[in-house]
Amino acid sequence: MVQLSICNLCKKVVEKSIFTRSKFIDSLFFHAKGGCGGNGHPKYGGIGGRGGNIMCQVKPGATLESVKNLLKGKKLTAASGEHSLSHRLAGRNGEDKVIEVPAGITAYSDVGTKIGELNAEGESLIISQGGVGGNPQNGWLGKQGQHIGIRLELKLIADVGLVGFPNAGKSTFLKAISKARPKIAGYPFTTIKPNVGVIKYDDLRQISLADLPGLIEGAHKNLGMGHSFLRHVERTKLIAMIVDVNGFQLSNKHDYRSCVETVLLLNKELELYKKSLLDKPIILLVNKMDKEGAQEIYDSMRDTLHNLKDHLHNYPEEFRPEKIIKFQSIVPISAKFNQTDIGEVKLKIRHLLDILAEEEQEVVNAEIELVKKLKRELTEHQGSMTI
Ligand SMILES: Nc1nc2c(ncn2[C@@H]2O[C@H](COP(=O)(O)OP(=O)(O)OP(=O)(O)O)[C@@H](O)[C@H]2O)c(=O)[nH]1
Numbered sequence: 001m002v003q004l005s006i007c008n009l010c011k012k013v014v015e016k017s018i019f020t021r022s023k024f025i026d027s028l029f030f031h032a033k034g035g036c037g038g039n040g041h042p043k044y045g046g047i048g049g050r051g052g053n054i055m056c057q058v059k060p061g062a063t064l065e066s067v068k069n070l071l072k073g074k075k076l077t078a079a080s081g082e083h084s085l086s087h088r089l090a091g092r093n094g095e096d097k098v099i100e101v102p103a104g105i106t107a108y109s110d111v112g113t114k115i116g117e118l119n120a121e122g123e124s125l126i127i128s129q130g131g132v133g134g135n136p137q138n139g140w141l142g143k144q145g146q147h148i149g150i151r152l153e154l155k156l157i158a159d160v161g162l163v164g165f166p167n168a169g170k171s172t173f174l175k176a177i178s179k180a181r182p183k184i185a186g187y188p189f190t191t192i193k194p195n196v197g198v199i200k201y202d203d204l205r206q207i208s209l210a211d212l213p214g215l216i217e218g219a220h221k222n223l224g225m226g227h228s229f230l231r232h233v234e235r236t237k238l239i240a241m242i243v244d245v246n247g248f249q250l251s252n253k254h255d256y257r258s259c260v261e262t263v264l265l266l267n268k269e270l271e272l273y274k275k276s277l278l279d280k281p282i283i284l285l286v287n288k289m290d291k292e293g294a295q296e297i298y299d300s301m302r303d304t305l306h307n308l309k310d311h312l313h314n315y316p317e318e319f320r321p322e323k324i325i326k327f328q329s330i331v332p333i334s335a336k337f338n339q340t341d342i343g344e345v346k347l348k349i350r351h352l353l354d355i356l357a358e359e360e361q362e363v364v365n366a367e368i369e370l371v372k373k374l375k376r377e378l379t380e381h382q383g384s385m386t387i
C-alpha cells in the first residue's frame, strides 16, 4: 500500500491551508427547475406555452466561480410558459435561463447520470427541461418543469498535463516553456490550482500545457490535495511527468524517496486514479540537472528509468505499480537554468502530438474505408436480390 506515515495533524494543516487559500472551484452543485408549462384553453383548443429550460452555454472567460456568484446558493428557476388566452390561443413559451460556463464542463444529475459535456465555445446543453404547455393530452393543464440537482464538473482542456510531486519544478517548467507566470517557491504545494500556459512555435502552432498541484503518496486516499486535480489530466493527450533528480521528501517527518522511487510512486498514483491514464503517451522530465552531482545520479539510474519493468524486483512491494509506464521519451533538464533543454522538450512534445494525431487520422481513415466497403457490399447485395 502506498502511503506516507503522515500524522493526522499535519494532514489537517495541509488540507486546511489548501482550502482556505484556494478560490479555484472545479465542481459545483445546485438545484435547477425548468419553468412550468402554461395552461391550455379547452374551450377554444388553445395550447399553453412551454416552460423555459435551464441551459448551460460555453462562454470564453466564464468560470465556475462566476456561476457560483450568480447562484448565491439559491435554486435556479426558469420562467413559466404563458397560459393560452382567448386573444392569444398559443401561449408564449417561458424564457430559457442560460448559465454561462467555461469550456470543459460535464454536467451530471444528482444521481450521477451524465447529462452531457460542453467542450467548445458556443456549445449549449439543456440541464433542466421546462414543462410542456396544457394541451388535449394532459387535460389542458401545463406540466411542472423538471426539478433536478445538478453537478457541474470542470476538466481543463489542455494538450499536455504536467504531473509530479511538489517542488519538482512543474511551475518552473511551465514558466520556461510558455508566457505563463505561475507562482514558484521552494516549498511544497506552491501551486494550489491548475495553471494553463501556451507553448508557441515559430510557425504559429500552439500547444497548451496544464501545470497541476503536486501529488503526494497516498493521493488516492485523499492525502495532500488528493486525486481531485488528476481529473484535469483525463482530457490531455500527453502526460509530462516531472521529477527532481535528487528525489523528494515532503518534510523531515516523511521518508525520503529517490528519483526512481518518485517515478514508481507517481506511476502508481496515476494507476490508482485511473488505469487508462497510463495508455496515454507519457514523457519523463528529470529536472534540476544543474545541481551538483546530478549527472552522476542520472547516469546511475538511466538504465533503470528506461527499463523500469526489469528493475522492479529491486524495489519493495509498495513501490510496484501493476502496469508500468514505458516512457516515450526521457529527458534530463534544468527547467530553471537551461533554455536549450526546454527547446528540446518543446520539439519532443510537438513531435509526439503529431504522431498521435497521425495515428488518430489513420483510425478515422480506416473507419471511413470500412463504411465505404460495407455500403458497396450492401448495394451489390441489393442488386443481386432484385435480379
Ligand atoms: N536548481 C534548480 N532549481 C529548480 C529547478 N526547477 C525548479 N527549481 C526550484 O525548485 C523549487 C520548486 O519549483 P516549483 O516550480 O515551484 O515546483 P512545483 O513542482 O511547481 O511545486 P508545487 O507547486 O509545490 O507542486 C523552486 O525553488 C525552484 O526555483 C531547476 O531546474 N534547477
Ligand SMILES: [Mg+2]
Pocket (backbone or CB within 6 Å): 170, 171, 172, 182, 183, 184, 190, 191, 211
Ligand atoms: Mg507549482
